[in-house]
Amino acid sequence: MRVYFFALCILIWGCKKRETGVQPPYNTGNLSINITYSVDAQPLSWNDLVYKNEAGNEYSISKLQYYLSDFRFYKNNILLQGVDSVFYIDANISNTNNLLFRNINSEKYDSVSFCIGVMPAKNSIGGLPATVDNNNMVWPDMMGGGYHFLKLEGHWKDTTGLNGFAMHLGKNGFQCFTGLKCKIDILPQSLSVWQIKMNINEWFRTPNVYNFSTDGVYTMGNDLLMQKIKENGVNVFSIL
């Protein structure tokens, strides 16, 4: 009898590989953060000259690409989980606006913080996975190195006609840290969805009213202008 028990053990041991690494942890779930866009009360419509910012500039939007990273999930002001992922987002490519977090500890989180941009540890050329998208976001070494944190581009109407604007953010020190209150209930082995919205006009509103006419239309290489945009970035996201 003992002999057959021994043989059975060998049989189980032999097939053990099939049973490992397959089952998801029972105390975690997945989270999808879905991002939508507006310009105050108006929906985002590409290249339409229908928006007006706080300074009164009439403008359109042709490009909105950025990174989100360093997500941290809190309950009662206690950090319960951090996520080391960096997400590239092109507002015009829908699947990049759904951020998937796997194996988040089951918990009822009440606030989330994150970074608009790439954290310094990864913000050097080659610090992110070698993809075409990341390559297109490179911020040249000669200008500080790393990646563009934000590319917000479009056209605006001045007294002479249409002109372009390019609000680019990058370089260590210009990461924008923000956070939101939330009610995220991560249930074991299930997918929770949290929807947030970026109000693009907030990039030009608080605390710095940004005026294309007097501030400038091109931020890259201008720390003063990037600082204004960075500070305004704190307020661009809200829960939907």
Add this chain to the structure above:
Amino acid sequence: MKNKTIALTAALITAFTITIISCKKEKTTSDTNTTETTVLTPYEILLPTRFPELVIPDDNKPYEERIQLGRELYYDPILSNDGRSCASCHIQSQGFTISEMKYDMPVLPHINLGWYSNFMWDGSKQGTLEDVMQFETRDFFSTDLAKMNSSSKYKALFKKCFGVDNITHKEIGYALAQFTRTLISGDSKYDRYLSGAIDLTPFEKKGMEIFYTEKGDCFHCHTNVMYTDNLFHNTGVDSIYAKEADKGYYNVTKNILDLGKFKTPNLRNVALRTHFMHDGRYTSLDEVVEFYNNGVRKVSNLDPIMTKPGKINGLKLTAEDKAALIAFLKTLTDTTFLNNTALGKPE
């Protein structure tokens, strides 16, 4: 004792046999890229340092035999009905383009195509390399399939490589994609400078600084290492789009905001070219740089990157700056690529 030993041995043999049988499913033939008689040789495309990952469709993973078939086809006028092959307009020594204009436009070079999803100056072809190469054989060359299928050489090669008895445009396109995906230029003087193998001259470095800073601001479209963002921009070449071909991406989207937008051309080996812009209006790098310096036309959909304050109509570089920028552009010439015998006409 002896009986126990025999029983134990028998049990062990039984257990192992059951284990092997029960676990057999794990040993699947995961890669059955074989024809009736041939096993293809997987090929690893080596990427230059710093290059983005190459996304290759699952149904056309690289194999040595398929790449060689694509190479044969690339250089063979059998593809056309008028004596032309791909290589007629994509000459290796000229950077896989040609100094002459074709169809009133410069021929875009076959360089690093594997990373593209937009093709042609106006983006009229989009998708994978497999898609665009099927267009080349089916529509551009109108390859005579009867002729292909009557070739004993190609019948055998396609049978060996794709397992087909009847050659179609699909297999031809796939084979061409296999080869053209290996046309990778990543060993220019500048690449070697980046890897620390050599140094640039001070003048070339001055040009590099102009290229990679807001002074020249070339890098936003001619991006890091790839030298194209694979996107479309209106850079103020025209203010009136007199010819259909001048309308660019508009001809694809019919969106008025896309008027005059063209795909960013790859700058690798740019110093070998003799015609620039979508219509080849400039015939030297001096002319191109001068355009960006002082000739940009203000149009309503001019790319936002091109509309810097104080730089209306261009960059306002000095003569020395312009010369330095051109000196840097010449460091993007990749002689390894131009002389790589594995990419040349098969013997």
